[in-house]
Amino acid sequence: MPSIAVATNLKYASDCALLAKHLNLPICHDKNNHDNVDDCATFDLFLGYEDDDANGLQRLTLTDPSGNLGSSLYVDFIAGKVGHRHRFGGGRGQPLAKAIGLKGGANPTVIDATAGLGRDAFVIASLGAQVMLIERSPIIAALLEDGLGRASHDTELKTIVTERMNLVTANAIKWLTDLPTEKHPDVVYMDPMYPHRNKSALVKKEMRVLRELVGDDEDASQLLHAALGCAKRRVTVKRPRTAPILSGSILSNRKPNGAVESKNTRYDIYVP
Ligand SMILES: C[S@@+](CC[C@H](N)C(=O)[O-])C[C@H]1O[C@@H](n2cnc3c(N)ncnc32)[C@H](O)[C@@H]1O
Structure with missing residues (x-):
């Protein structure tokens, strides 16, 4: 650390x-x-x-005062990449929306168990779903909360961030395990840190800072196990396109029921 x-x-x-x-x-x-x-x-x-x-x-x-990890990192839903994706991202036809099950007019309840900088959760919420964001790093959660707070002053984004996104700072493995049945969501989404991600310079910079802070999420298979015990309709796991599926003794050879692929990413879909 x-x-x-x-x-x-x-x-x-x-x-x-x-x-x-x-x-x-x-x-x-x-x-x-x-x-x-x-x-x-x-x-x-x-x-x-x-x-x-x-x-x-x-x-x-x-x-990062040494500059090794790039310039400053902050969460911005209004401008930049996330804002651009919000305006021009392809709506419910984009792979993330398909992977969550946002077909037609469906607006499932979603728990994003690995909220990180909130980009995926923001896309899901901007397409109409209710998203509970769970992040275990208090520092990442503080950055995210700050970004949500600024977005709540934006007339276009206010409804999305104040009415459809709720952030909790917690370990999602315990949080999902303790969640009472009547609060179980339709979908659990997870995007655990993957050791060998290597994409654009911007993503790389953000990933390097994130990784520096939170490390590799080596307990991702436990998180998937907890998610499978809680999601009513599906669990969606984001992976680099060519990465192996999540495995571990706790999952006892559980394989995805399907997948949605895009250029660099694969969303493995598990039906509980
Ligand atoms: C690759 S990032 C997620 C990026 C996110 N999808 C986005 O769009 O910005 C993974 C994040 O999940 C968090 N995380 C991993 N396991 C977690 C768990 N069991 N509970 C809560 N947060 C977790 C890490 O702290 C890290 O911030």
Whole structure:
């Protein structure tokens, strides 16, 4: 686990103090905001607030002071890749929608058990489904919550993020196992970290930061097992297109009932 701190600055000092307390992280001082004080570089990563010039809001970012992992990382549903996919992504015909079962007018309840930076959950919610997002890394969850908060100020996205997306910080294996039957969702979606993902520079950068923070999700087969005990209609597992299916003794040779493929990705579908 990398060392990580909250970088305070004069403008957002009280928010930084709250965040550091919430995440139980030390505070460091960023040289851009504190004359002659710069102790953030002694940490592997730091979280901090900065102005989001596009909408006048503040934005939580994760920065690697060495620059090895690329520039700052933050969640943005309004602009960039996710916003573009929302506007032009192909609607219910896109592979992710087919893999979730968003056929015709169906709006299943979905639990995204590996929320990460929330991109897949946002696509699913923007197509009409109710999505519960579960993320076990409190730092990733804080970035995601911040992105959802900013999107709630956007007139186009407000309904999607406030009425169809709910974030829980928890380990989904336990959370799904403890979920009462009457709350079982139609679909559980999962996209565990895969050791050898290698795509575009942007994805690579995000994946490298994510991996640095959360490691490889080596308990993914346990998560699939918990998901199969909970989903009413299907469990969808995202994998790199040529990766083997999830396996492990807990799954006792369970094979997917089908798959949806796209250029780089395969969605394995399990019917419980
Ligand atoms: C590859 S990322 C998911 C990316 C996500 N699909 C997106 O669109 O941004 C995997 C994430 O799942 C989280 N994760 C893995 N296993 C989990 C579990 N058992 N419970 C909750 N979160 C989990 C990791 O912490 C990591 O943030």
